[in-house]
Amino acid sequence: MFDVIVVGAGNAGLVSAISAKYRAPRVLLLEKSPEWMRGGNSRHTRDIRYAHGDDDPYTEGAYPKEELLDDLLRVGGEKVNRDLASLCVRESPAILSWMSEQGIRWQQPLKGTLHLSRTCRFFLGGGKAAVNSYFRKAHQMGIEVLYDASVEDIIIDGNTVKGVVVERLGEQKTFLGKAIILASGGFESNIEWLRSHWGEAIDNFVIRGTPYNTGRPLAALLEAGAMPVGEPRAAHAVCVDARAPKFDGGIVTRLDATPFGIVLNKHCRRFYDEGEDIWPKRYASWGGMIGHQPDQVAYAVIDSRMLGQFLPSLYRPYQGQTLPELGAEMGLAPGMFTAAVEEYNRHINRDGTFNPAILDDCHTEGLDPPKSHWAVPIEAPPFYGYVMRPGITFTYLGLAVDETTRVLKQSGPPFANLYAAGEIMSGSILTRGYLGGFGLTIGGVFGRIAGQEAAKHAAN
């Protein structure tokens, strides 16, 4: 019998387990992935957002709690659970110091090459290094860690949970615990679940993170009457290179060429205003839009003048000295492709001054859909193109929790000894869109609370 069982060993799960271990003698951490892939999507992270003053050595300038809360509410809108959001913002400075005490190290400003951010603090060595630091701490503390351990079911008896059923290397085993913390993420890697929303289109999607976030614990709890939170069909999705691996390509496969050229579907038609707003405000809507195009594919086209304007791509762009050549390279009908680009070129008001830093005055006239900013003719060879697919970052559906992270039920009091932390409960706070670096904050703050509460419950 364990005091606390934690399901999932990403940032939230690791924080939960370490936090619990300070008060509870026997803590079990179950990770579905093999050891080399441990850490969930936290492996792909770089920085964590938190409120701080201007005396913080790892950021550039102050970021008051009020401003962080404002940013959060602006991204999430009215559906944000304000109590949980405020709690998370309030506790964010403390979780950063707590993480440092557990061995997490931070990137200091380097002379010459690297700038820090104002709002977020960077892990020294990135998310993988942070995950490794947590695991080192977990081993030092004597937390029992099991890899390749897939939680297939959760044993529920009325209002309490008794344990988990684990499948590991072909064997089924039951672990009993006095308290259980779910930190197993969303269901973005569960293709069958996604198929129930997206149909066959899902086969053309790319999953940007770990293939192990299949959402089994989430599904089990929803079935057992837990209260859902977050849009069940929605996912955060961006445009990624079509050559990206099906799973776990991470952050580097994202393509940011869209505002600097045009985007066509497989019939060589434009389908949305590429220059509607600045890219950070629009990048997350393009994944879904490509998902609604035939065959879930789109083609970004730029000319040689725009190649250095955005983050360099992981894969080389397709290239052509002429437009028909580029079209053929990307597998499009060269004639239709050329006609589409030339039509766009003809409708550009050439009086504007291109400026990628602002909403400039380069726009199209009489074109449907229009391109409102950064509309510059595609005419300087060589021409470059990318084939893009929707890449899912995470799903929004999760479990509703109270301020002690206890999992709420659709009716009656919450589960007595079941807690949730991280992406599995972030739907209360990140209801749509995404605020960079805040997923880690949620995992940290609520993981720490979950660990304390679960250990407290186990002791009684």
Place this chain on the structure above:
Amino acid sequence: MYTPPHDFAVNLPQVFSEVRRKTYSRYALPQRLSGLAGPRFGPTMIIGAISLIFTGALLALTGNPARALVAHTSPGAFEEVLPYLAMVVPASLIVMFGLIAVLFGIYRFWRETRGSINDLFDPPALLGAMADAVVVRFQQGGEDKGCYYPGENASRTRWILHLCVFWGFCFAFAATLVAFIYQDFLGLLPPYPILSAPVLLGSIGGVGMIIGATGLIYLKMRSDPAPADATHTSSDYVLLVVIDLAAITGMLLLVMRATPAMGSLLIIHLAVVLVLFVTAPYGKLVHFVYRYLALVQNRIESKPGKMIPKNEKETALW
């Protein structure tokens, strides 16, 4: 997160290690010898055998083979086995050639990596880099006070052992220098008393190198080979073993110099040292030259006023 067995199989430490190995061989003169001897025990042993035959032949031709197998302790005892010039001239020629080869390498390396050779005459950067080098600053690890080597926990063992080898080498070098002064300027012939400067310096150096090199070999055998370039690792082993042997035979020579084994030990020790000199420009030993130049580059690049404009919007996207 992209380390093997991930699809992308990005292994940065291995790439860096490969780049270092290729740097050392690219600027070697002649280049071909670098890949041949540096990472391989076979050719190194052949060079060792040739050195042994060579010193043996020197003994036979110029020295006094009959004296090689009996004990002698008076001043000039070493020379009674092998004449001074026979010991010094071949070694000096090899060292001179090595120095010229390395200087040529420095020139080409700097031209290709930084452009102007004038940039190298930057006293603050040269001195700063020297300060970094003498404490091997960047092996101390970051805020965790150590490197994750050989295991997953932060440890300073590698740094300490490397310091032992480095300073051991310096002490042994100083001992040679002092002995040279004693002999050629003061007219004092070796072997020197235990409490003389050359013997003390040499003993400290020898013990330092034995502890350091043996320790580093042990750590390397226990470490995960995946983050390193296999050929480079093999060069590490070759250099560590040769240094270890040179130090061990040197210390044995000191301890047993009053016995009949002295003559044979002197020959063996000289042969091992000869191997170190011959292979120096083609093996891992040149790393101290290129690592030092890299530290100079780092010092130049770390000067204020060279910030690259930031791109704040990039941090906001996932």
